[in-house]
Amino acid sequence: MRAHIPRFRLEPRTRRRLSQVLLSLVAALAVLFGLDIPKLIDEVPRVFVSRMMQRPVSGEIVLVSTDRDSGKRDSVAERQAAAITALDRMSPKLIVFEGRFAEDDPGIPLLRNAIANAKTPVIVAWPATAGQITEQNTRGRLTRQETLSFYRAAYLPVEGEAVDANRTSLTGYVFEAADYFETNEGPLPTLGTALVGDSVPRTGVYPIDFRFSPSSVPTVPLASLEGDADAADKIEGKRIVIAVPRSSTSTLVNTPLNKSMPSALVGIIAAETLMSRSLLPVSWYLPFSGFGLLLLAVALLPSRPRHFSYFIITLFSLVAPFLAAKFDLLLPTGMVYTLLAIYAAIRLRSNWRERAAGIDTVSGLSNFHALQEDFSKSQGRLIVARVENFEEILASLEPTLHRSFIQQISQRLTIGNGATVYTDTTGHFAWFDDLDHAKSHIMGLLALASAPLRVSERTLDFSCAFGILDSDITKPRQAISATIVAAEVALKRPSRMALVSEQGGSDTDWQLSLHSSLDHAIAHQHIYLLFQPQCLLESGHVVGAEALVRWKHPQRGEISPSDFIPFIEKAGRLKPLTAHTLRLAARSANVALNAGARISVNISATLLAEHDFVSLICDNIAAGGGRPQAITIEITETAKIEDFRTAARNLERLQEKGFHVSLDDFGTGEANLSLLVGLPCDEIKIDRSFVALAQHNERARIVIRALNDTARKAGMRLVAEGIETETEQDLLISLGCVIGQGFLYGRPMRISELLSMLDVRESCEPRKLTLY
Structure with a gap:
């Protein structure tokens, strides 16, 4: 017997977070190689580390300042010559001086003599004339x-x-x-390298x-070289840097410690x-890789430990440069901060979109998408209120009053409770409460239901029924659907209240299944x-075709429209189904149009008077x-049109757009002469019952x-439905x-079969519509 090995499956949100981490990694790499921003970010912790973790130098290098005493007028070269002569008597290991003097400096002969007579090796560091070397000029090299x-x-x-030049x-x-730098006269060491000599291998850039x-x-100071007896002890065996006097010839450099540090000090x-x-x-x-792997691991955690881990990762990234510096390591965290910033931006945008998806745009209340998300962490039992005639009342109001109407309902339902109210677009309001308190x-x-609502200057009757989830249903979508069904049942009861546990039988089970699986079926x-x-x-x-919706359920198999459309209408889920049907029909209609055929899409009359009916049709097509x-x-x-004027106006707008x-x-x-007169129509379809009755009546x-x-006189077309025999066809012709339409010409078929009847290919040019 084979052991069952459970499959490791990730929740959609976890998969989304993992993909966001990977996207952040790729984006951070793009920022590094495209903009070099992480390199700039690295400078910030360098500044803090440099200023907060100061340490003394070894003392092996001594700086000799040649600042002039007041009243003296000797030149830069003269002062450097005097310094070299005095230092040479103290047996230093090496003397390096800055060659920052003019060509006509009168002290050049003295300087040349002092160097020639010195027993100590002397090196001159000439200033660069091509400006400071920048990372932008040498990036990638x-x-x-x-x-x-x-x-x-x-x-x-x-x-x-040597060359006294700095990389900025x-x-x-x-x-x-x-x-070292490659100069126009060959490679020359920099000031720092000249001071060290050949004892340290070359590392390029460090x-x-x-x-x-x-x-x-x-x-x-230069003055103390001759008068200070302790000067020899400071100089003997040391590396000496002779700086130029602080004047226009000296170079000040921006460093993490000081914005005006002498170049000689930088070299030391x-x-x-x-x-x-x-x-x-x-x-x-x-x-970068380490923090990326950490983010991937943290993305797998539940909400609370995940958020805490984000905080720890961020905190650790801030202290990491200091911890590394304790071990004399320079840790570049610019890429880490870039990664964290990009990931945070992606997560914030994702969370904002999720929050926006959980808000009803009309009322500003949380919607049923948010209800599903909050269900598992809620306290108490789910209550769903179904407002009677909600859509009819909403359609009778001006769009600017819809928010006020819905919010007044929400406020009335939470009197004495104060719970968060969730709503959908079809008159359902939900909240959580303890079972005993809920009843x-x-x-x-x-008792308050008989009191009307006042919206602007209108007084509106208010009536609702309540469904209560008193059963342990763990799946949010199924629990919500079950409570909605209970609320629909409560509408028919004098008590106006129904419990989920009271609902039984195959009909209710199918309603629950339908509610919970409609979105899945569409997706x-x-x-x-x-x-x-x-x-x-x-x-x-x-010359045309009627699009007929079908549902192939994974467990129930093919489901007849009569078995699910009425329940969808009752549950207020007709709009999602209609939107899906319109999108599917639109894809096929363009191909059929090439043969001059038009696709008919069934739309329930219950939607005609809704304020967003025209946008529902146009946007989904x-x-x-x-x-x-x-x-x-x-x-x-399937239902009577109560707001005839709005329905007619909506259909006229569709005709103006080409429908x-x-x-x-x-x-x-309800399809009678009053509709024929009152609604703008291009076509009427006579029912199968008329066709069958005409055989003998x-x-x-x-x-x-x-x-x-x-x-014909009204400029409309007549289509006869349900033609099954040639006898019926001949009679209708007479x-x-x-x-005509019916089984005589073809049963409902796939679009590929229809196209074969039309003898059309998708690439064909549209022809003029036949009879349309």
Whole structure:
């Protein structure tokens, strides 16, 4: 016997969060390579780390300042010559001086002599003339030798030459240095590299550790070299940097510590970084990948631990650069912050859309989508109130009054309760309450039900019935549907109250199944269309087709429209079904139009007077890619039209847009002469009962002939339904009928079969509509 291995399945929301994390990863990479923004973001923690984690330098490099005393007029080269002569007597390890003086400096001969006579190796660092090297100029080539020009004021007998140049970021700050630059005279080391010498291998570009405090750099003024007995102890065996006097010749650099740090001091800190190897850069993809995996793992968690984990991840990302710096690691978190920011933006937008989807746009109340989301975390039992004649009252009001009307209902239903009220578009209002309190509360509401509502200057009767969920149904959609059914049942009871547990029998079970599975059926194409052709009676040429809705249920199999459409109407779910039918019909209508055939779509007369009826038709036909000229709106009579004027106005607006209007089943039920006169129609369809009766009833034949003459004179078409035999066809031809529909010409069929009858391909050009 095989063991059952449970399948690991993710909820839709979890899958959505995982996809959002992956999308954020891709977007962050695009930002890195396209905009270089993460590099800029990395500068922020660098600044804080540098300022908050200061440390002293090693003391191996001494800065000699050559600032002039008041009253002295000696030149830069003269002061540097004096410094080299004095320092050489103290046996330093190396002397590096800044070559920032003019070509005509009178002290150049003295400087040349001082260098020539010095026993200590002397290196000059010339200033660059091509400007500072920026990351923008060298992006993608950070380890490559960069070419620039430098200014050599004089040829001096030095041990070596260097370039005093700094790499600046896009923000103008110096965060890293190159160990050498390719100049127009060959590769030259930078100031920091010259101070270190060959003891440290070349690394290309390296980060400068600005945790070294500039104030801790040993500094000796030029004047104290001769008069201070302790100066020799500070100088002996050390690397010396001779800075130029603070004047127009000195260069100030923007650094994380100071916006005006002398370039010589930057070179000393860069040299300290190389000697101590105190800052080891970490590749950006390591923290990026690590935090990406963390987000993927957190996305799998339930709501509360997930939100807490988001907080911990964010907090850890902020302290991570400081923790890494404790171990002398430079952790680039710009990509991490970019990833978190993009993911947060995506999540906020997704949450906003979910919240917007949970709000009824007319009333501003939470809708039944939000009710499903809140069901599992609710306290108490679900109560659904069904307002009687809700849609009729709403249609009689101006659209600007709809919000006030619905909100007044909500306020009345929550008197003495204060619960959150949810609503749909069909007169259902829901909230949660304790079972015992709910019953007493509803009794009080029923006492108030006779009191009318006042909206603007109109007084409206208010009546409702209540369904109570007293059973343990765990699935939100099924529980809501069951309570709606109970509320519908309560409308027929004198008590105006019904419990879900009281409902039984196959009819109620089917209603519950229908309520809970209609949306699923639409989403998974279980509800589809078949097409019955409409033909010219004499030639049999197809001139149109009626779209007939069908439902193939996974458990119940094929379901007849008579078995589900009445329940859908009762439940107020006719609009979603109608919208789906219109979109499906629109896709097929464009193809049929190529052969001059028009597709008829059945629309319940209960929708005609609704304020959004025209947009319901037009928006869904457009969503299906259809054109009004290819569609006939066929009005079926399942309920009486009370607002005749609004219904007629809506149909006229559809005709203006190019739709045709047909009155179905004329002569039966409510489809009578009053509708023919009052509604703008392009077509009337006589019911099958007339066709069958005409075989042996002269009065029926007279009525058909009269209807045909009336339709022709009024500019309308007459379509005979239910033709099953050639005898019926011949009789209708003799009575003047032109178009017919029935099993004689074809049973309801797939669109592919209809197209084969039309002998048309999707690429064909539209032809003029036959008889239309």
